[in-house]
Amino acid sequence: MSADSHPASRLDETVHQRVRLGILGILSEADRASFTYLRDALGVTDGNLSAHLQVLADAGLAQADKEFVDRKPRTWVRATRRGRETFKSEMATLTELVTRYGAKKT
Amino acid sequence: MSADSHPASRLDETVHQRVRLGILGILSEADRASFTYLRDALGVTDGNLSAHLQVLADAGLAQADKEFVDRKPRTWVRATRRGRETFKSEMATLTELVTRYGAKKT
Numbered sequence: 001m002s003a004d005s006h007p008a009s010r011l012d013e014t015v016h017q018r019v020r021l022g023i024l025g026i027l028s029e030a031d032r033a034s035f036t037y038l039r040d041a042l043g044v045t046d047g048n049l050s051a052h053l054q055v056l057a058d059a060g061l062a063q064a065d066k067e068f069v070d071r072k073p074r075t076w077v078r079a080t081r082r083g084r085e086t087f088k089s090e091m092a093t094l095t096e097l098v099t100r101y102g103a104k105k106t
Numbered sequence: 107m108s109a110d111s112h113p114a115s116r117l118d119e120t121v122h123q124r125v126r127l128g129i130l131g132i133l134s135e136a137d138r139a140s141f142t143y144l145r146d147a148l149g150v151t152d153g154n155l156s157a158h159l160q161v162l163a164d165a166g167l168a169q170a171d172k173e174f175v176d177r178k179p180r181t182w183v184r185a186t187r188r189g190r191e192t193f194k195s196e197m198a199t200l201t202e203l204v205t206r207y208g209a210k211k212t
Binding site: 006007008009011013016017018019021022025026028029041042043044057071087091092095097098100101102 | 111112114115117119124125127128131132134135145146148149150185193197198200201203204206207208210
């Protein structure tokens with residue numbers, strides 16, 4: 001077998017990490033999601049979610065914007081076009097993995 | 107949506123991390139694999155592979171054994187029964203994810 005031939009070697013940690021995978025998954029179904037929705041859906045703390053959003057923002061995959069509703073701040077998160085493409089590519093590689101291993105009886 | 111309802115929140119980082127996912131995938135198809143085979147198939151360095159094998163060993167998911175062939179040491183790696191079960195459970199969750207997001211046109 002040649003180097004890097006396994007599908008797992010083509011996964012990108014920026015997107016593959018489970019919280020970031022969840023964020024981009026949710027954002028692939030919605031135009032935008034609130035910070036609190038993402039936090040509750042993924043079962044993480046504020047600090048944890050902020051850290052993962054920063055990684056996605058630094059990679060140009062998602063962006064957060066603060067809005068004021070009734071003078072209360074609300075943070076909305078969107079995936080960038082590159083974020084959607086990168087997520088799609090991750091899903092393609094995961095599909096290869098589950099096709100190869102998923103239906104196996106042990 | 108209630109907390110922890112997203113499939114990504116049920117992924118376990120011990121198995122989800124891409125190199126460890128690759129190791130357990132290869133070991134799910136073989137009784138055992140050599141250290142060098144895993145290293146080349148996954149495109150990682152010796153040090154990186156060793157570190158990930160240690161994480162899997164500490165979690166009771168895989169074990170490494172050294173054998174001497176023509177007085178040269180060779181390290182063989184196997185998945186434990188728990189390792190196989192944990193990998194199967196990860197594949198089930200990834201199947202949910204790709205079923206939900208994989209076929210989406212963007």
